Amino acid sequence: MDLADKVVLITGVRRIGASVAEELARRGAHVSVSYHVSADDADRAAAAVRDRNRRALVTQVDLSNADACRHLVSATVLEFGHLHALINMASNYLSRPFDELTESDLDQTLAVDVRGAYLCALAAVPHLRAAGGGHIINFSDWVARSGRPRYLGFLPYYVAKSAVVGLTEALALELAGDGILVNAIAPGPIRPSSEMDDAEVEKVARATPLGRWGGDQEVAKTIVALLESGFITGETIRVDGGRHLK
Numbered sequence: 001m002d003l004a005d006k007v008v009l010i011t012g013v014r015r016i017g018a019s020v021a022e023e024l025a026r027r028g029a030h031v032s033v034s035y036h037v038s039a040d041d042a043d044r045a046a047a048a049v050r051d052r053n054r055r056a057l058v059t060q061v062d063l064s065n066a067d068a069c070r071h072l073v074s075a076t077v078l079e080f081g082h083l084h085a086l087i088n089m090a091s092n093y094l095s096r097p098f099d100e101l102t103e104s105d106l107d108q109t110l111a112v113d114v115r116g117a118y119l120c121a122l123a124a125v126p127h128l129r130a131a132g133g134g135h136i137i138n139f140s141d142w143v144a145r146s147g148r149p150r151y152l153g154f155l156p157y158y159v160a161k162s163a164v165v166g167l168t169e170a171l172a173l174e175l176a177g178d179g180i181l182v183n184a185i186a187p188g189p190i191r192p193s194s195e196m197d198d199a200e201v202e203k204v205a206r207a208t209p210l211g212r213w214g215g216d217q218e219v220a221k222t223i224v225a226l227l228e229s230g231f232i233t234g235e236t237i238r239v240d241g242g243r244h245l246k
Contacts, residue, residue, distance in 0.1 A: 001135065001227050004028035007080040008227075009073065011063060011120060012090030014038040015191060018045040019216035020087065020223055025052035027224060032057040032076040034090070055080065063090050063116030064108075073123035083127040085135040085227055088117035092160070095153050106156045113139075113160035114167060121171055125180065133179025135227050136171060140164040142240040145186035161186075165236045172234035181233040183226050188240020190214045209242030 008024050009032045010017050018041060021031045031049045033056065035042035046056035057079045061072045077083050092112040094105060117138050128134035143150050144161035164184055172182040189208050192201045205212050222239050226232060238244055 001084065001230070002028075003224070003227060005030065006084040007032065007076065007082050008085040008087060009076050009083060009120075009124065010034070010087045010089055011061070011072075011116065012088075013045040014041045016187070016216045016219050017087075017089045018048065020089070020220045021045040021056075022048040022052065023217070023220035023224065024227075025049040025054040025056075028054070030055040030080055032059065032072075032079065034059045034061045034063075034072050036060065036062060036090070063120070064111035066119050069116065069119035070123045073120065073127065077127050082131050083124060083134070084131050085137070086120055086124040086128070087137045087223065088120055089139050090116060091139060092157075094156050096156075097153050098155060101155065106159065109156035109160045110163065113157075114163045117164065118167060121182075125175065125178070128180050129178050134181075136175075136180065136182045137223060137226055138164050138168050138182070138184040140168070140184045140186040140236050142186045142188035142238045142244055145236050145238050146244045168236055169234050176233060181226075181229070183232060183234070184236040185219060185222055185226075186236050186238045186240070187219055188214070188238060188243040190219055190239070191216060207243065207246060208240070209245055212241065214239060214241055 006029045008029045011034045013033045033042050033045050042058045046058045049056035059072050059075050061068045092109045094109050121136055141161040149158045168182055168184040189204045218239050
């Protein structure tokens with residue numbers, strides 16, 4: 001898909017999503033972005049899109065709410081007239097020891113990472129069909145893509161990101177006849193958390209075969225590659241510098 005004048009909806013632009021939005025605008029796309037609580041991040045992402053002389057829309061949304069997901073997609077189509085790609089980046093990153101987990105922790109994580117992506121896909125598909133086909137890109141995690149948990153304290157997150165892989169594969173099969181390609185990205189060490197100290201950042205870099213963190217652009221470039229492909233579907237692609245090999 002040539003991105004010039006295409007319309008892309010991105011859920012979640014708090015971290016890497018902002019860089020993705022800017023890169024898609026640089027390649028000619030108009031971008032709709034959503035946020036839950038990070039309004040400033042969404043506004044900065046939209047400003048970066050407009051700086052590329054592309055149109056941008058910002059919408060606040062609770063992705064656990066089906067009506068809100070439908071409104072997000074409808075608002076995007078109303079603003080731009082079309083929808084060509086949906087990128088489900090929003091995520092509930094929960095780290096909590098097992099003995100502190102509550103009944104709601106799993107529900108809340110699944111509600112955003114899996115159910116939100118599912119609901120947005122349901123709302124987006126009629127518009128993608130109307131455009132003659134399109135793309136859905138979900139976000140998993142390199143650990144979940146590797147098929148086994150590696151770290152304590154991430155039970156809801158791991159379960160949700162594993163479910164994203166299944167959602168991606170099932171959607172890809174269901175929608176192939178419509179010319180809608182569905183894939184997922186499983187990032188590894190891309191951008192250090194602000195809570196990590198220098199020693200922790202360096203430890204992760206050493207544990208990565210390529211010896212460094214990837215940076216936002218590695219994810220953005222992978223998204224562009226998937227959007228430009230007409231024959232990759234049902235895949236979950238690790239962007240982790242080989243981290244899963246160790």
